[in-house]
Amino acid sequence: MSLLVQKFGGSSLADLQKLQAVADRVVATRARGHDLVVVVSAMGRTTDELLGMARDVVGAPSRRELDMLLSVGERISMALLSMAIHARGHEAISLTGSQCGIITTHSHSNARIMDVRPFRVQDELEKGHIVIVAGYQGTSYRREVTTLGRGGSDTTAVALAAALGAEACEIYSDVDGVYDADPRVVLDAKQLDTLTHDEMMEMARSGAKVLNEQAVEFARRAGIALYARSTHIAESRGTVVRPDGFDERAADAERGRPIVAVSNINAGLWIQATTSTDAVCRAIEEFDTAVADCSETAVAAFLPTQDLHDVTALTAALRALGPDVEVSSRGLVSAVGQGAGSRLRWLRAANQALRVADLATERTFVMLNRLSWVVAEADVVAAANVIHDTLVKS
Numbered sequence: 001m002s003l004l005v006q007k008f009g010g011s012s013l014a015d016l017q018k019l020q021a022v023a024d025r026v027v028a029t030r031a032r033g034h035d036l037v038v039v040v041s042a043m044g045r046t047t048d049e050l051l052g053m054a055r056d057v058v059g060a061p062s063r064r065e066l067d068m069l070l071s072v073g074e075r076i077s078m079a080l081l082s083m084a085i086h087a088r089g090h091e092a093i094s095l096t097g098s099q100c101g102i103i104t105t106h107s108h109s110n111a112r113i114m115d116v117r118p119f120r121v122q123d124e125l126e127k128g129h130i131v132i133v134a135g136y137q138g139t140s141y142r143r144e145v146t147t148l149g150r151g152g153s154d155t156t157a158v159a160l161a162a163a164l165g166a167e168a169c170e171i172y173s174d175v176d177g178v179y180d181a182d183p184r185v186v187l188d189a190k191q192l193d194t195l196t197h198d199e200m201m202e203m204a205r206s207g208a209k210v211l212n213e214q215a216v217e218f219a220r221r222a223g224i225a226l227y228a229r230s231t232h233i234a235e236s237r238g239t240v241v242r243p244d245g246f247d248e249r250a251a252d253a254e255r256g257r258p259i260v261a262v263s264n265i266n267a268g269l270w271i272q273a274t275t276s277t278d279a280v281c282r283a284i285e286e287f288d289t290a291v292a293d294c295s296e297t298a299v300a301a302f303l304p305t306q307d308l309h310d311v312t313a314l315t316a317a318l319r320a321l322g323p324d325v326e327v328s329s330r331g332l333v334s335a336v337g338q339g340a341g342s343r344l345r346w347l348r349a350a351n352q353a354l355r356v357a358d359l360a361t362e363r364t365f366v367m368l369n370r371l372s373w374v375v376a377e378a379d380v381v382a383a384a385n386v387i388h389d390t391l392v393k394s
Contacts, residue, residue: 002033003167004169040135066108109147112148151214186262203336269303270329270374273299276322280301283314283321333373
């Protein structure tokens with residue numbers, strides 16, 4: 001039988017009724033003749049609730065103890081889903097990240113996967129079991145429990161798919177695929193049928209939440225296709241993210257249409273420094289930046305705050321590094337596409353449209369497959385719509 005890896009997000013498991021529906025979908029997939037590894041997130045807002053409890057105990061909890069606490073959420077999901085599958089007459093077993101052989105760096109709350117040794121998973125598959133895995137977690141090379149940051153269950157799923165040689169990896173959520181902008185921000189955003197791995201990585205890095213950046217990076221390296229689909233739509237078409245399609249994208253760029261999507265980050269730390277550059281770079285090197293320019297003479301970096309456990313403490317620590325260090329709250333809007341930064345006409349068109357709309361930008365970053373603008377938080381929605389109208393719709 002072919003092997004599939006399926007991942008179900010927290011919204012798909014928000015309550016017991018939805019968890020039962022996921023069990024039905026898993027059993028139906030098994031009935032079609034597939035071996036199955038199912039990766040689960042914590043139910044609903046469990047992670048946020050656990051984090052809130054920790055902060056009620058102490059304002060700035062230890063990152064190690066947070067990992068111990070937050071890893072519980074996925075374990076609850078995996079055990080309950082395994083029970084539900086058993087109730088439907090199928091053999092299932094739940095495994096934690098460490099039991100699956102997921103080895104990570106030692107960076108608590110934002111670890112990265114270094115290796116996957118899925119021997120226990122392979123043993124259980126050979127016994128005919130459906131394997132239910134707790135996403136978002138692993139064990140460091142120092143044998144500490146670690147978590148992978150928000151969206152880390154996607155990374156768990158893709159890393160296991162690569163290690164097991166799976167046919168494909170299906171990512172299920174409450175969204176029917178990837179759109180060319182956040183539909184809550186750009187009301188006429190349209191669903192995309194296909195994306196390249198590189199495009200999806202840039203979208204994820206710059207704010208798109210459907211797929212996790214590190215997960216897409218794993219898929220790109222392993223040559224695995226990702227299918228982003230809705231849990232609640234039986235015949236969800238979804239979006240396919242795959243390595244091919246570059247020639248088509250190159251042709252689009254030659255015709256003057258390289259931009260496939262606009263992404264946005266509503267809130268982040270905009271960090272600038274001119275003399276304390278090395279100290280600033282070292283202070284933020286463990287965090288994922290959306291854009292950054294670090295040299296010996298200047299630092300400019302945008303750090304999304306959604307996944308930061310203590311923004312206030314980080315802000316104070318940065319400002320304490322020197323009088324030249326400026327930290328403020330800003331938003332980020334980006335245009336993504338193969339070769340987006342290779343020719344200036346697309347940048348010029350967007351800049352002109354932003355000026356006409358009287359939307360000021362702090363700084364523009366030009367990369368091969370992405371253009372990004374740092375803007376005021378209050379201007380994110382307007383800027384995203386202007387850039388979408390100019391570079392995607394027109």
